[in-house]
Amino acid sequence: MSDTxxxxxxxxxxxxxxxxxxxxxxxxxxxxxxxxxxxxxADDSPGFRALIGQGWADQxxxxxxxxxxxxxxxxxxARLSAALPGRTIVLTAGVAKNxxxxxxxxxxxxxxxxxxxxxxxxxxxxxxxxxxxxxDAVLYLPPPARPGERDFYASAAYxxxxxxxxxxxxxxxxxxxxxxxxxxxxxxxxxVADAGEVLSDLRMIKDEWEIGQLRAAVDATVGGFEAVAGExxxxxxxxxxxxxxxxxxxxxxxTFGNGPGYSTIVGSGPHAPxxxxxxxxxxxxxxxxxxxxxxxxxxxxxxxxxxRTIPVGTxxxxxxxxxxxxxxxAHRAGMAQVRPGGQYSDFHFASMEVLARGLAxxxxxxxxxxxxxxxxxxxxxxxxxxxxxxxxxxxxxDCGKSEYDKYHGAALEAGMVLTVEPGLYFHAHDETVPxxxxxIGVRLEDDLLVTPAGNEVLSGALPIDAEGIEQWASRFAK
Numbered sequence: 001m002s003d004t005x006x007x008x009x010x011x012x013x014x015x016x017x018x019x020x021x022x023x024x025x026x027x028x029x030x031x032x033x034x035x036x037x038x039x040x041x042a043d044d045s046p047g048f049r050a051l052i053g054q055g056w057a058d059q060x061x062x063x064x065x066x067x068x069x070x071x072x073x074x075x076x077x078a079r080l081s082a083a084l085p086g087r088t089i090v091l092t093a094g095v096a097k098n099x100x101x102x103x104x105x106x107x108x109x110x111x112x113x114x115x116x117x118x119x120x121x122x123x124x125x126x127x128x129x130x131x132x133x134x135x136d137a138v139l140y141l142p143p144p145a146r147p148g149e150r151d152f153y154a155s156a157a158y159x160x161x162x163x164x165x166x167x168x169x170x171x172x173x174x175x176x177x178x179x180x181x182x183x184x185x186x187x188x189x190x191x192v193a194d195a196g197e198v199l200s201d202l203r204m205i206k207d208e209w210e211i212g213q214l215r216a217a218v219d220a221t222v223g224g225f226e227a228v229a230g231e232x233x234x235x236x237x238x239x240x241x242x243x244x245x246x247x248x249x250x251x252x253x254x255t256f257g258n259g260p261g262y263s264t265i266v267g268s269g270p271h272a273p274x275x276x277x278x279x280x281x282x283x284x285x286x287x288x289x290x291x292x293x294x295x296x297x298x299x300x301x302x303x304x305x306x307x308r309t310i311p312v313g314t315x316x317x318x319x320x321x322x323x324x325x326x327x328x329x330a331h332r333a334g335m336a337q338v339r340p341g342g343q344y345s346d347f348h349f350a351s352m353e354v355l356a357r358g359l360a361x362x363x364x365x366x367x368x369x370x371x372x373x374x375x376x377x378x379x380x381x382x383x384x385x386x387x388x389x390x391x392x393x394x395x396x397x398d399c400g401k402s403e404y405d406k407y408h409g410a411a412l413e414a415g416m417v418l419t420v421e422p423g424l425y426f427h428a429h430d431e432t433v434p435x436x437x438x439x440i441g442v443r444l445e446d447d448l449l450v451t452p453a454g455n456e457v458l459s460g461a462l463p464i465d466a467e468g469i470e471q472w473a474s475r476f477a478k
Contacts, residue, residue, distance in 0.1 A: 056147040063175035073118035087193035089128040111394035200401035213302035220296040229476035242280035261303025265293035272441030273425035307445035421445030
């Protein structure tokens, strides 16, 4: 320690008395205010208040939305207006849910709100008031708390000292081409339309901008699968387990998108048959099948949803290959039924028939195939209790508020995006199957765009046949 620093008073020598302190009987210097109640910066310290409000340079932050997204949202509002003429429509972005104590979960805006606004601001509200020609739309936002305002330093939710510089209302209005007003000026209408089901129906047909977002989400997801495949051997050798692979994908999703579109599923061996194995707290077992159900959510919040089952080691065992081949056959049969004009349920029945016939051939059905496929039968569903597909978009299970006749009972149309995902799930403790099949779970899931001529497999960069998957996995292994 140099004499210069000591003379400057940075560290008083033992026994010295600083101008702002006193020496205790033990010879320890304490501040003069020791033992008093610490002041609350916002309320009790005029000096702090005077200084914190000045000396800040102006910062212009653009609203985080591009022009293509804003134009798509404007078209969406027009469709919504036409579907609910004369009705007042209110959509809210929502607020982050509390995690525990004073810690909140990360905020994710409501999907209907994002579809109609392309805005992801927490606490935002869209109000569409009817008039003779349609609706007038106004977006209400909580303004950022800037220097000179108490909340600049006092609000952890909106204070720029806490959350960083944020777009102002003018910036949002410019980006969205939409009137934007402070949230505290909103007077809520007394009668508001219940728009949930209508929005769900409207969101089934994706426009070109939405399809582009889904393509980007799928492409990023394919990269995530490659990243995970490259970490399998390392996870095994270091005993890092399923959670290492889950974290690998989630880091990739956060880097190349908004994050994972749902809780990433990584199931090794006996965990593979567990449909929503999101705990991912087991080991990655050599020689066992590894089920990976993963999707990147783009920054626009459109998500992919893809599943592959890969071998851990040199290749699938004979039993694993047997199961995989049957699931592949069901998958191909289901995808072949995805075309405009066909019923949504067609791909479900096509996949289920292949699975039921295969299970019967293996001696696993107590009844005939026809009896199993009948509505009152369904014995084959013991080994696939879930469905074999769903709509995909801003939600991984998109359009969930639509009624049966608009969803499962409807015809497919060009512009729909959906998944096909048959599987077989033989749990480790299932005594109805032979020992060599217990603990094997296989699912294949692809994301398909319904086109005027049939379908396009958006996730087709990933192989679906067992040999192709083995070669793919080995190519990325380190």
